[in-house]
Amino acid sequence: MSIEVRNISKSFGAFKALDNVSLDLPSGELIALLGPSGCGKTTLLRIIAGLEYADQGTVILSGQDASNKHVRDRHVGFVFQHYALFRHMTVFENVAFGLRVKPRAARPPEKEIRAKVRRLLELVQLDWLADRFPAQLSGGQRQRIALARALAVEPQVLLLDEPFGALDAKVRKELRRWLRRLHDELHISSVFVTHDQEEALEVADRVVLMNKGRIEQIGSPREIYNEPATSFAYGFIGTVNEFRGRVEGGYVRVGNDLLPHGRTDLSDGSAVVAFARPHETEIIKGEIGEGVEAKVNRILTNGAVTRVELIANGDAREGRKDYFEVEVTPDDLAALSLATGERVRIRSKRLSLFGENV
């Protein structure tokens, strides 16, 4: 089922949770709504589900306007961060709930309900827990049961609100691999909310990046990572070095230092934010009149590449980040022969610039 969201706005008192958001999600994909907390991603998900109503705008499910439909009639499966399993029911009854509350005419016979619940429990690999109560399960098991319960009513779309948010790191990783596999089997249109970029980039077909009630960028994980469209997207995804300054010819002036940017379309004096990934940043030694000065803080050699952490010079501290990170290959590291506490300069061949106000 396709999901279309048109010009949705929603405020809670003076706080604008969603500001004229439009979104077009094609059928059958696994989509991540990614953003920092308070960016409106959960509100958007709840509006799509019908658990919350927008102040303005429409939600269109499978081509039909669903804005005024009750959550009951939208045929969406919703999975909550804290599972919301019914405590007084066994796992089996939890999964069967959606089938048992159907109107008498549409309710399948008991035998069919049993068979279907069994099938779903096998699908989430927890059929051996059918007679337990939710309180007797681990967090990961509960979330899988919550998913089976949502799938029991054969929803046209599956909505998951921070589904792995309450789980520890290891279970999280397992479950997100499992969710991906499940989606590849069922091909049900799914949207999940997360604030964990790694999770979004690893699991989703498509990532919707949100900030302050607006959509910053929509794209495949590769696009989101490699071609950030806005300064927010650049700063939010992955590790990044950030420099703030003003354009001066072919350079950006950062404090007393000059950083070459290699672009020709910038007017002198405009305030910019420049970003570079650690692997696109290089360390240079000696007086060559360019690069931002920094002090080597730590050299971390616990991987294939060495990561060098540097503390920004006083002047560069006007930028928000106090630390820089540079990835150096073993050969370069040998050539540089860095020592902790040494003053060096860093620059980037692939600097991305954004106007301060953009």
Add this chain to the structure above:
Amino acid sequence: MAYAHARRVLPGFGLSLGFTLAYLSLIVLIPLSAVFIKSAGMGWQAFLDAATGPRVVASYKLSFGTSLLAAAINVVFGLLLAWGLVRYTFPGKKLVDALIDLPFALPTAVAGIALTAIYAKNGWVGQLFEPFGIKIAFTPIGILIALIFIGLPFIVRTVQPILEDLDAEFEEAAASLGATRLQTFRRVVFPTLLPALLTGFALAFARAVGEYGSVIFIAGNIPFVSEITPLMIITKLEQYDYEGATAVASVMLIVSFLLLLVINGLQAWTSRRTGREA
């Protein structure tokens, strides 16, 4: 050797168990056993005569019947009250919340007089029912009203915290699975509240059975019609029939204890099912 057994993380098990038992004995068991010891001295036949006289039996029926009914009515309306207080905000909510506890604070005799004044034939409420031939004060209906009055806080105060803990997520989950409001309440909300409701029921019932002050004013105390068991005990005491009084009291104690045991059993069973104890 002493190390070999009883290595517990929580210290003081022996001490706390001992204290619990000693305290319970001193405050509850010893006074109550005096009732049985006193009545045991009178012989089986005399006991039966005192405890099963027709007037006394009528009072048992009235006392336990109205107490159970009052507790049941309180469960329904106490739940509604608690629901309103927890789920909605309205001006004066804090005040209403404080009002709930008033039946706890008021001397019961005051409550009895106030209720009688209102529900008597010429009282504010009583006169509305008078034309239909319904008398409230000085009938079992009056007793019921007094018992509802004193039992209400028990239900509200036991259900309220559970309702507050009940996340809206459960209802949202039920709705997203296609349940109607009624189905959501019946299958999700109510079972979750059931243990608390039973606890509240047991408390309200226990209080109602033992209630004296507020009831005797409004009951009218007509033999076979509106005499409650506590009144029978007092009557016997006033006639210096101490043994008779303790005989009636011990019947009351046993029945109350059995009923409370059943309710607590039910309560434990339902909370096990909600996975709280597991």
